[in-house]
Amino acid sequence: MIRFNNVSKQYNTKDGGLTAVNDVNIEINDGEIFGIVGYSGAGKSTLVRMLDGLEAPSTGEIDINGTDVAKLHGGQLRKQRQKIGMIFQHFNLLWSRTVIDNIALPLEIAKVPKAKRKQRAEELIKLVGLEGREHSYPSELSGGQKQRVGIARALANEPTILISDEATSALDPDTTNEVLDLLLKINKEMNLTILLITHEMHAIAKVCERVAVMDSGRVVETGSVFEVFRHPKQDITKKFVSEEFTPQQSDNTMTLEELVKKYPDGQIIRLVFHGPQAELPIVSDVVKHFPELTISIISGAIHQTQEGALGSLDLQLVGDQSQIDQALEYLKTLRVGTEVIHHG
Amino acid sequence: MANTTGLKSYFQFKNVDWGSMMSATWETVWMTLLSMVAIVILGIILGLILYETRSKSGVGYRILNWIVGLFVNIFRSIPFIILIILLLPITMKLAGTIIGPRAALPSLIISAAPFYARMVESYFREVDSGVLEAAESMGATTWEIITKVLLPESKPALIAGATVTTISLIGYTAMAGAIGAGGLGNLAYQDGFQASNNTVTLVATVIICLFVFIVQFVGDVFVKITDKRTL
Ligand SMILES: Nc1ncnc2c1ncn2[C@@H]1O[C@H](COP(=O)(O)OP(=O)(O)O)[C@@H](O)[C@H]1O
Numbered sequence: 001m002i003r004f005n006n007v008s009k010q011y012n013t014k015d016g017g018l019t020a021v022n023d024v025n026i027e028i029n030d031g032e033i034f035g036i037v038g039y040s041g042a043g044k045s046t047l048v049r050m051l052d053g054l055e056a057p058s059t060g061e062i063d064i065n066g067t068d069v070a071k072l073h074g075g076q077l078r079k080q081r082q083k084i085g086m087i088f089q090h091f092n093l094l095w096s097r098t099v100i101d102n103i104a105l106p107l108e109i110a111k112v113p114k115a116k117r118k119q120r121a122e123e124l125i126k127l128v129g130l131e132g133r134e135h136s137y138p139s140e141l142s143g144g145q146k147q148r149v150g151i152a153r154a155l156a157n158e159p160t161i162l163i164s165d166e167a168t169s170a171l172d173p174d175t176t177n178e179v180l181d182l183l184l185k186i187n188k189e190m191n192l193t194i195l196l197i198t199h200e201m202h203a204i205a206k207v208c209e210r211v212a213v214m215d216s217g218r219v220v221e222t223g224s225v226f227e228v229f230r231h232p233k234q235d236i237t238k239k240f241v242s243e244e245f246t247p248q249q250s251d252n253t254m255t256l257e258e259l260v261k262k263y264p265d266g267q268i269i270r271l272v273f274h275g276p277q278a279e280l281p282i283v284s285d286v287v288k289h290f291p292e293l294t295i296s297i298i299s300g301a302i303h304q305t306q307e308g309a310l311g312s313l314d315l316q317l318v319g320d321q322s323q324i325d326q327a328l329e330y331l332k333t334l335r336v337g338t339e340v341i342h343h344g
Numbered sequence: 345m346a347n348t349t350g351l352k353s354y355f356q357f358k359n360v361d362w363g364s365m366m367s368a369t370w371e372t373v374w375m376t377l378l379s380m381v382a383i384v385i386l387g388i389i390l391g392l393i394l395y396e397t398r399s400k401s402g403v404g405y406r407i408l409n410w411i412v413g414l415f416v417n418i419f420r421s422i423p424f425i426i427l428i429i430l431l432l433p434i435t436m437k438l439a440g441t442i443i444g445p446r447a448a449l450p451s452l453i454i455s456a457a458p459f460y461a462r463m464v465e466s467y468f469r470e471v472d473s474g475v476l477e478a479a480e481s482m483g484a485t486t487w488e489i490i491t492k493v494l495l496p497e498s499k500p501a502l503i504a505g506a507t508v509t510t511i512s513l514i515g516y517t518a519m520a521g522a523i524g525a526g527g528l529g530n531l532a533y534q535d536g537f538q539a540s541n542n543t544v545t546l547v548a549t550v551i552i553c554l555f556v557f558i559v560q561f562v563g564d565v566f567v568k569i570t571d572k573r574t575l
């Protein structure tokens with residue numbers, strides 16, 4: 001169990017004090033994959049650096065299974081750090097070492113005997129699927145392979161916690177998915193607690209059970225990924241969720257204004273449904289019940305989360321206002337999340 | 345009688361005492377290499393102290409950084425020829441003599457080590473901070489970070505810097521030679537210039553150039569072998 005209790009972190013900068021982390025309270029259960037999402041500068045890295053004792057909190061305590069990390073020093077702190085693995089956006093591998101020697105570095109630091117180091121490193125190479133590349137240098141690997149080395153290195157000392165700080169942010173979408181799948185696999189096989197820090201909601205939806213949304217140093221929303229996706233409360237959360245739900249049209253997502261411009265008439269609504277609902281003939285039902293309404297599909301997306309599928313569908317309804325209102329009521333009886341994006 | 349003027353005076357090879365040329369070459373080579381060993385060790389230690397104490401906040405660190413920085417800056421700015429004279433009494437004590445190759449060593453080391461130390465400090469600062477943080481997050485001690493990350497990750501730069509330093513050191517040995525430290529500089533001055541034997545001067549020059557080329561070549565090869573950043 002990891003517990004952040006009223007944790008704050010202030011930095012003294014030339015422009016005065018800066019609160020990077022502001023009164024954060026989070027509990028993370030053993031063996032879960034917990035997501036922390038927020039834009040750049042929100043304080044995510046500072047928060048997890050404190051977990052590893054790389055940074056000391058200004059106030060509050062960070063409790064890992066009963067140990068207050070902020071109170072550890074010297075050898076005790078270094079021992080604690082060996083129980084936490086960390087992977088990074090830019091991999092942070094030593095270019096001067098081969099794959100196998102990079103993976104062996106934490107083992108050297110933990111004073112594991114040479115023969116055992118080799119054996120363990122070879123196991124890890126198999127686990128992350130890098131057989132045959134043991135003696136390559138990082139400069140000979142692709143981004144995805146480098147991150148696999150990073151993951152193997154982070155797991156070398158059999159940590160109980162793995163911190164992934166934007167570990168997929170420098171990777172293309174396919175490679176991101178491969179790395180996320182690998183994280184899911186090791187979470188299951190090793191019963192590892194994983195803290196996944198990212199600014200991409202996609203990564204959260206794919207692997208996390210619970211998520212905390214950070215904004216300007218504060219945690220503004222926490223909950224199960226499924227709930228946060230279905231009923232985002234804060235504006236920033238809605239923004240993250242909708243970024244994820246708006247399909248990528250030739251790389252740039254349509255903003256609300258663009259949507260309204262393109263579909264000026266009637267009303268634009270977004271339906272959010274999950275699991276079995278996705279299989280119901282919802283749209284055709286509405287068409288049957290309200291024949292005078294013209295319904296056009298603007299966009300749609302389906303996402304697989306750890307708790308099942310989540311879908312969204314943006315529709316444009318043109319017709320009588322009373323008919324539209326009745327249609328919205330009808331949708332509610334189907335227990336489909338309905339949100340009016342724009343009134344024509 | 346040998347020609348002492350004109351272009352031809354440079355090519356009177358029968359006037360060259362090849363035995364003393366050989367021993368002078370040998371003196372230059374070992375003066376250079378021996379002082380380089382000391383310069384590399386001292387330079388890395390001083391560079392490491394400068395690097396490690398640079399951004400630490402403790403008073404002790406500040407003072408150490410200031411003292412080493414001052415030492416390095418002072419000895420880096422004293423012209424070599426003046427440093428030799430300045431160090432004569434110390435040389436006398438250390439080497440027991442003020443002439444000959446052994447006497448040149450203290451001045452060579454003291455003038456070049458600070459030069460190399462500054463380079464070393466800047467190479468250490470160029471090591472990726474993310475990699476250092478990764479090592480720290482693995483629970484590495486400062487000493488482990490130095491030996492397992494800092495030194496290996498800056499190895500090609502350390503070698504390139506040592507190559508540059510060696511080459512300027514060869515220049516210093518020639519200068520030291522002119523005031524009695526032996527080696528090719530001494531030979532070119534005494535047997536060449538003072539005895540009006542231009543051929544000796546030319547041959548000594550060619551040998552020094554060859555030595556420089558060899559050092560540069562060997563340095564480049566080692567940089568290439570150790571640099572795994574681009575393969
Ligand atoms: N060592 C530091 N000194 C001063 N300010 C810092 C330091 N580290 C981070 N910050 C500031 O703290 C804020 C949060 O940074 P960070 O935790 O890196 O955010 P994130 O990882 O969410 O992008 C930023 O405004 C950043 O500039």
Ligand SMILES: [Mg+2]
Nearest residue numbers: 044045046166
């Ligand atoms: Mg960050």
